[in-house]
Amino acid sequence: MDYVHPFPAARVRPGNRPVGRPAVYWEQRYRRTVIISDTVATAFVVAAIGGLFGVRDAANWHEKWVILGFGTELLVLGALATSRSWAPAVLGQGAEEFRRLGRSLCTAVVVLALGGIALTSRNIKLWIFVAIPAIALAVMTERYLLRLWLHKQRKEGRCLRPVLAAGSLASLRDLITRVRKFPHLGWRVDAVCTVDGSGPDGDRLDGVPVVGRLGDVAGHVRRDGYRVVAVTPDPHWSPDRLQRLAWNLEGSDAEMVVAPVLMEVAGPRLHVDAVLGIPLLRVSMPTFTGGRRAVKEIVDRLGAAVLLVLFAPLMVVVGLFVLVDSRGGILYRQRRVGKDGHEFTIFKFRTMIAGAHRARAGLTDRNEGAGLLFKLRRDPRVTRVGAVLRRYSIDELPQLFNVLGGSMSLVGPRPPLPEESAAYGPDIRRRLLVKPGLTGLWQISGRSDLPWEEAVRLDLRYVEDWSLALDTVILWKTLRAVLQGQGAY
Structure with a gap:
C-alpha cells in the first residue's frame, strides 16, 4: 500500500453518528477538569497550611508564607506539567497516573529544598514536610474520585474511545472479549479489519462489524474518526507495513496501539531504545532483590x-x-x-x-x-x-x-x-x-x-x-x- 498522508475529513460513521470528535471533546473536558481540580486542591492546601502555620511578620520577603505558599503551588503545578501527569493517555486508568504524580511531587520536594538552601529560609521545612505531603494526599484523593466518576460513566457506555482493531480472527476475538469485560479501561471496539475482509459470521465478528481488509485500516480511520487503532498479532503485520500504517495515521486523532506478540510483559520493565537506527523493545529482568x-x-x-x-x-x-x-x-x-x-x-x-x-x-x-x-x-x-x-x-x-x-x-x-x-x-x-x-x-x-x-x-x-x-x-x-x-x- 502506498504511503498517503492523512487529511482532515468529515468524521462521521454510517448513519451520520459522529464518533471521532465527541471522543476528543470528552477527553479534553476531562483533562481540563483534572487540571482545574489539581490547581484548586493545591491552592486549598497551601492556603490552609499558610493560614495555620505561616509566618506573617518575617523580616525577609522570602520568609513570608504568602510568597512561600505561592511559590510552592507554582512549583507543584510546574512539576505536574513537566512530568506529563496531565497526558490524556495516562488519565483515568492504570498505575502510571499515580506513578507520575509521585514522581512530580518528589521533584517538587527536591527543588523546594534546594531553593530553601539558596535563600537560607528558616521556614522551608514547613512546606517540605507538611505542605507537600498534604498536597499529595489531596491531589491523589481528588484524582481517585474523578477516576471513579469516569469509570462509572464508561460502565454506562459513555466516555469511551471508539476502536478499530485489525489482526487475525483469534486475536481480535480475544481483544473484543477483554474490552467488553473491562469497560472501565475506556475502549469500545466499533469495527474490525481482517485478512480477507470477512468474519466467521459473514460481515461480523462476535457482533462487531467487519469493515475491510488489513490494508484498508488507514482509510477507515480517516473517514470514520476512530480514536484508537489496535493492531493485534497476524503474519500480515511486517515491520514495513506497520511503519506505513503509522505514517498514514499521522495528523489524525487516532492513537496506534500494537499488541505484544512475543511476551505478555508490561509496566516499568518495558523500555524502547534506538540502536543503530533500529527501534528495540528492551525487557528488563523482574526485580526480586535490591x-x-x-x-x-x-x-x-x-x-x-x-x-x-x-x-x-x-x-x-x-x-x-x-x-x-x-x-x-x-x-x-x-x-x-x-x-x-x-x-x-x-x-x-x-x-x-x-x-x-x-x-x-x-x-x-x-x-x-x-x-x-x-x-x-x-x-x-x-x-x-x-x-x-x-x-x-x-x-x-x-x-x-x-x-x-x-x-x-x-x-x-x-x-x-x-x-x-x-x-x-x-x-x-x-x-x-x-x-x-x-x-x-x-x-x-x-x-x-x-x-x-x-x-x-x-x-x-x-x-x-x-x-x-x-x-x-x-x-x-x-x-x-x-x-x-x-x-x-
Whole structure:
C-alpha cells in the first residue's frame, strides 16, 4: 500500500453518528477538569497550611508564607506539567497516573529544598514536610474520585474511545472479549479489519462489524474518526507495513496501539531504545532483590504493625464472637507455601466447625472451585459468624502477624496449599519467586469467582511487572473489593 498522508475529513460513521470528535471533546473536558481540580486542591492546601502555620511578620520577603505558599503551588503545578501527569493517555486508568504524580511531587520536594538552601529560609521545612505531603494526599484523593466518576460513566457506555482493531480472527476475538469485560479501561471496539475482509459470521465478528481488509485500516480511520487503532498479532503485520500504517495515521486523532506478540510483559520493565537506527523493545529482568524490594519489606513490616494497632479492638471483638458461636479455638492455623517454596503457618480467624478438614473428603464431588482450588459457595462447614467474616475478609486480619514476621507481604500472589503447590508446572511455580500477599490482583479482580487460568495469569503478571506504584493501587482497591464482598465465600 502506498504511503498517503492523512487529511482532515468529515468524521462521521454510517448513519451520520459522529464518533471521532465527541471522543476528543470528552477527553479534553476531562483533562481540563483534572487540571482545574489539581490547581484548586493545591491552592486549598497551601492556603490552609499558610493560614495555620505561616509566618506573617518575617523580616525577609522570602520568609513570608504568602510568597512561600505561592511559590510552592507554582512549583507543584510546574512539576505536574513537566512530568506529563496531565497526558490524556495516562488519565483515568492504570498505575502510571499515580506513578507520575509521585514522581512530580518528589521533584517538587527536591527543588523546594534546594531553593530553601539558596535563600537560607528558616521556614522551608514547613512546606517540605507538611505542605507537600498534604498536597499529595489531596491531589491523589481528588484524582481517585474523578477516576471513579469516569469509570462509572464508561460502565454506562459513555466516555469511551471508539476502536478499530485489525489482526487475525483469534486475536481480535480475544481483544473484543477483554474490552467488553473491562469497560472501565475506556475502549469500545466499533469495527474490525481482517485478512480477507470477512468474519466467521459473514460481515461480523462476535457482533462487531467487519469493515475491510488489513490494508484498508488507514482509510477507515480517516473517514470514520476512530480514536484508537489496535493492531493485534497476524503474519500480515511486517515491520514495513506497520511503519506505513503509522505514517498514514499521522495528523489524525487516532492513537496506534500494537499488541505484544512475543511476551505478555508490561509496566516499568518495558523500555524502547534506538540502536543503530533500529527501534528495540528492551525487557528488563523482574526485580526480586535490591533497593525497591528493601523498601517494600520496610513498608510491609511498618504497615502491618500500624494496621494491627488500628484493628486490635475489632480483632478482640471478632475473637469473642468466634468463641461464642461454635466450639473450637479462635484462630485457624494452616500450612501454606511461601517464597521459594518454603512452607509456613498462616493464621486466620476460624470460620468453620471443629474438624472441618476431616469432613472435606465427603464434599469433594461438590467442589465449585476453579483448577486446583477447593471452594463451595454454600459450604456446610462454615459457621454463621464465619460466613460474615469470609464475606468481608475479616477472617484474614490475623495474617498481619504473618506479614509482621516476614513470611508474607501486604501485596502479592495468593499463598497456595502444599498439595496445590506440588501440582504446579514450571510456569505456575514462578508465583513462588516472591512472598505471598494478604491481598493482590486476584483479590481485587473477583477472588473465588475467577477462573483458575485467569487467577494464575494475574499472579504471574504481578510477579513479572511488580512495582511500588502497583502495590499502592492494589492496596487502595482492596478496600472497595472487601466492602463489596464480591467473590468471597
